[in-house]
Amino acid sequence: MQNKSIWLDNYKDNNVKELNQDLTLDVLIIGGGITGISTLYNLRKSKLKIALVEKDLIGHSTTGHTTGKINYLQELIYYDLEKKYNLDVAKLYLESQLIAIKQIINIIKKEKIDCNLEKVASYVYTDKLEDIDKLKREKEILESFNIKVKEHQNINLPLKSLYTISVNDTYVFHPIKYLKSLKDICFHNNKEIYEKTNIISIKKENDYYICNTAKYKIKTKKIILACHYPSFLIPYLFPIKTNIEKSYITASLSNHLKDTYITSSLPTTSIRFHQDKKSYLIYLSTSSKICNNLDEKSNFSKVIKETQKLNLKPTYLWKNDDILTVDKLPYIGYIKNDDNTLLIGTGYNTWGMTNGTLASLILSDLINKKSNKYANLCSPLRVSLTDTGSILSNMFCNMKGFIQNKIVKNKNWYPECIKIENGIAIYNDGKNIYKVYNKCPHMGCSLIFNEVDKTWDCPCHASRFNLEGKCIKGPSNYDISCNKEFKYNNFTIK
Numbered sequence: 001m002q003n004k005s006i007w008l009d010n011y012k013d014n015n016v017k018e019l020n021q022d023l024t025l026d027v028l029i030i031g032g033g034i035t036g037i038s039t040l041y042n043l044r045k046s047k048l049k050i051a052l053v054e055k056d057l058i059g060h061s062t063t064g065h066t067t068g069k070i071n072y073l074q075e076l077i078y079y080d081l082e083k084k085y086n087l088d089v090a091k092l093y094l095e096s097q098l099i100a101i102k103q104i105i106n107i108i109k110k111e112k113i114d115c116n117l118e119k120v121a122s123y124v125y126t127d128k129l130e131d132i133d134k135l136k137r138e139k140e141i142l143e144s145f146n147i148k149v150k151e152h153q154n155i156n157l158p159l160k161s162l163y164t165i166s167v168n169d170t171y172v173f174h175p176i177k178y179l180k181s182l183k184d185i186c187f188h189n190n191k192e193i194y195e196k197t198n199i200i201s202i203k204k205e206n207d208y209y210i211c212n213t214a215k216y217k218i219k220t221k222k223i224i225l226a227c228h229y230p231s232f233l234i235p236y237l238f239p240i241k242t243n244i245e246k247s248y249i250t251a252s253l254s255n256h257l258k259d260t261y262i263t264s265s266l267p268t269t270s271i272r273f274h275q276d277k278k279s280y281l282i283y284l285s286t287s288s289k290i291c292n293n294l295d296e297k298s299n300f301s302k303v304i305k306e307t308q309k310l311n312l313k314p315t316y317l318w319k320n321d322d323i324l325t326v327d328k329l330p331y332i333g334y335i336k337n338d339d340n341t342l343l344i345g346t347g348y349n350t351w352g353m354t355n356g357t358l359a360s361l362i363l364s365d366l367i368n369k370k371s372n373k374y375a376n377l378c379s380p381l382r383v384s385l386t387d388t389g390s391i392l393s394n395m396f397c398n399m400k401g402f403i404q405n406k407i408v409k410n411k412n413w414y415p416e417c418i419k420i421e422n423g424i425a426i427y428n429d430g431k432n433i434y435k436v437y438n439k440c441p442h443m444g445c446s447l448i449f450n451e452v453d454k455t456w457d458c459p460c461h462a463s464r465f466n467l468e469g470k471c472i473k474g475p476s477n478y479d480i481s482c483n484k485e486f487k488y489n490n491f492t493i494k
């Protein structure tokens with residue numbers, strides 16, 4: 001079994017360019033996941049001087065660890081939006097998802113992208129009595145918008161279901177083949193993409209932002225933050241308007257079905273099939289808030305055991321996390337009133353293939369000074385008093401992540417081979433000794449050892465570091481290696 005995402009196995013790219021000089025731009029896109037690359041693709045013909053920077057390789061963060069469903073049947077989203085807002089909002093969100101799906105399919109067809117696209121039926125099922133009526137309402141809402149929905153008592157897999165609904169016109173694909181093709185198309189259109197290029201601080205000077213990497217400066221009139229976690233944005237309260245959910249995933253050799261499945265509510269089970277040279281079943285489970293279930297070994301064991309119950313043997317095993325918003329709508333657009341220079345796309349509530357694509361449509365329209373029908377729906381400036389409970393719960397989770405492993409000594413988080421001395425974590429694998437600061441440079445949370453991946457993971461905002469202390473996932477912008485001075489992120493735009 002390999003501890004890596006199926007999408008990133010055998011990844012090759014001979015065209016990786018790092019930033020090697022200062023730049024002056026009209027627009028800088030920070031982040032090369034589905035949001036950043038799709039936005040650059042939409043702007044590929046623009047006369048503006050635009051570049052994208054990615055601190056790792058294209059798609060190697062959240063997008064490269066997804067399950068790759070392109071789907072508008074998203075748990076109980078329409079029921080939830082009707083309850084929180086009204087039917088009009090539910091309808092507008094549905095429309096936005098259908099537009100995003102159409103955009104992905106049109107791009108794949110127009111650009112002849114080979115990314116294992118398949119049209120599939122998608123099922124949402126529940127084994128909870130209390131969810132049956134909600135799922136029935138979800139079906140009614142979709143039908144009132146002229147979507148054909150079927151109901152079922154059972155599903156095609158040995159999983160307990162009391163009630164199930166399904167739709168036909170949804171898709172699955174290989175997200176990294178898709179992103180890599182978009183990257184190549186952007187290159188051919190002379191758009192600049194710099195990988196292995198980490199923005200560590202941003203400063204506003206008159207009409208420009210100065211974005212600093214360790215060596216170079218990028219001077220830009222506008223910034224699109226496509227970096228998943230709303231880094232650099234403490235003053236705008238994003239960290240408490242969002243929460244992080246983590247999940248564990250396996251891919252196992254199996255027969256192929258043209259179906260996807262997901263439970264209506266937590267704890268999530270999500271299944272899809274992927275056919276390439278071989279056929280795989282991709283199984284996701286154990287979703288929880290980032291501050292809960294800190295014993296990573298047991299989280300990974302749980303998904304492996306659940307996969308084995310389907311008589312499958314995992315070939316790939318990985319984890320991923322996504323940003324959830326308090327009202328289940330994404331945050332896409334301008335961050336400040338009366339300021340069209342700072343834009344963001346985040347908060348996709350685990351549906352980033354559609355919402356990242358929607359973000360690319362809205363953000364490129366805003367850059368091109370065009371109106372977009374879904375801009376208000378997704379505006380990051382929206383405020384709702386009814387969100388207070390969720391905001392408090394997010395604050396509690398952040399605090400819990402920060403405090404609990406500072407005071408609780410749980411041996412599963414720190415196995416025998418690890419010693420923590422004066423804030424330094426020492427890991428001895430029998431051959432080598434690795435020393436890192438046991439503190440996340442983002443906000444100072446103590447790190448949990450992930451025995452399965454051999455990484456240090458932050459229980460507050462999901463940064464990850466390898467044994468040498470190199471940051472392999474944000475929001476941290478710095479490493480934790482002991483041979484360097486410990487630095488806190490300069491995460492606020494000054």
Ligand SMILES: Cc1cc2nc3c(=O)[nH]c(=O)nc-3n(C[C@H](O)[C@H](O)[C@H](O)COP(=O)(O)OP(=O)(O)OC[C@H]3O[C@@H](n4cnc5c(N)ncnc54)[C@H](O)[C@@H]3O)c2cc1C
Nearest residue numbers: 031033034035055062063066067068069199227351352353
């Ligand atoms: C377990 C799981 C399963 C999922 N399955 C699905 C699914 O089936 N269908 C679906 O629609 N959605 C799914 N999602 C959601 C989806 O994967 C995400 O919403 C989406 O990939 C987010 O894309 P992004 O571009 O915003 O972020 P990312 O892909 O994380 O891209 C952001 C990029 O910014 C870079 N970056 C960050 N900071 C900096 C910096 N300072 N300088 C330079 N670069 C920087 C990062 O390295 C990263 O590559 C799933 C999520 C999870 C957690």
